[in-house]
Amino acid sequence: MTVAMSSRSTNLNAKIADSFRKSVRQYTNILPTLLGVILLIGLFNTLISKESLVSVFSGNSMLDTVVGACFGGVLAGNTINSYVIGDQMLDYDVGLYAVTALIIAWAAVGLVQLPAEIAALGKRFALLRNAVSFVAVIPIAILTVTIFNLIEGKVN
Amino acid sequence: MNTPNPKCTSGSKLRNNVSRWWIFPIVILVIYGLLFLCSPSDASQALRSSGNVLRTLVWPMLLVFMMIMALNLFVKPSQINRFFGRNAGVKGYILSATSGIISTGPIYAWYPLLQDLRARGAADSLIAVFLFNRAVKPFLLPVMIGYFGWKYVVILTILMVLGSFAVGYCMTILMKEEQGLCDQ
Numbered sequence: 001m002t003v004a005m006s007s008r009s010t011n012l013n014a015k016i017a018d019s020f021r022k023s024v025r026q027y028t029n030i031l032p033t034l035l036g037v038i039l040l041i042g043l044f045n046t047l048i049s050k051e052s053l054v055s056v057f058s059g060n061s062m063l064d065t066v067v068g069a070c071f072g073g074v075l076a077g078n079t080i081n082s083y084v085i086g087d088q089m090l091d092y093d094v095g096l097y098a099v100t101a102l103i104i105a106w107a108a109v110g111l112v113q114l115p116a117e118i119a120a121l122g123k124r125f126a127l128l129r130n131a132v133s134f135v136a137v138i139p140i141a142i143l144t145v146t147i148f149n150l151i152e153g154k155v156n
Numbered sequence: 157m158n159t160p161n162p163k164c165t166s167g168s169k170l171r172n173n174v175s176r177w178w179i180f181p182i183v184i185l186v187i188y189g190l191l192f193l194c195s196p197s198d199a200s201q202a203l204r205s206s207g208n209v210l211r212t213l214v215w216p217m218l219l220v221f222m223m224i225m226a227l228n229l230f231v232k233p234s235q236i237n238r239f240f241g242r243n244a245g246v247k248g249y250i251l252s253a254t255s256g257i258i259s260t261g262p263i264y265a266w267y268p269l270l271q272d273l274r275a276r277g278a279a280d281s282l283i284a285v286f287l288f289n290r291a292v293k294p295f296l297l298p299v300m301i302g303y304f305g306w307k308y309v310v311i312l313t314i315l316m317v318l319g320s321f322a323v324g325y326c327m328t329i330l331m332k333e334e335q336g337l338c339d340q
Binding site for chain 1: 224
């Protein structure tokens, strides 16, 4: 019985060691790309100001929704930043459609982290997922604001 | 005809893959170098910002590392297939959506785990559902409500979850689900 327990313990240690090695290998494979993504996010945070962001919106709801989705897909960082930027965009009279599209796309679409997603999940999956998610952002944003305005009794 | 030595071929292919993934960070570092020459203060600020991002990554990546180890130790591929496979059905969609909603930290911290799950047979559609639902942040809902109001947040949250299912379904069609393969 002692021999059996010792054998089980050895097997478990071997499994843990093997599992650890596999996990480390997965991380080291993705680390270079992850490093590049983190450095790129730093560049974006520094070089793109909120004022320059807001100046791009024209006032046309449909166009601004698409532009909002584009910016949301390109920008990266903590999601809470998208709420702050969105709130400031509203202060600058940018429409709620564009703000909603930006907030959704910020987290659901990721151009900056695309290299890391490609490294982990493959080029085809990463490109298709981001494209489909980008397209989905627009009707979701439009529906959200339309329903919200209906509930609030506001005119579009 | 001489057949290539498989060891040499596989070794050089591995080295090519490894060196290929360093191209992107090296390009970014070159951009930083150029930025340092043009505007050292902006470059320093960008580096500091990157450092802040890296700091937020540490705990989520540790958590994901332990989850991958646990997966390797305790979860069989058949179990992955049952809950996250192509035939998981509605249960799979709900589980993926819930997992995406409760996952914390930056998205790229989760890529190694998703890669592992996909290699074990998780469906592309469910991974897409997981990723889209990361836009729903229950811990940040109070902040969002503070900025935009609870009615807006409730409507947006419901539509994002429903939208994620649509994204997952589209991925099923577009990827023509291939079980257990990573198209690296």
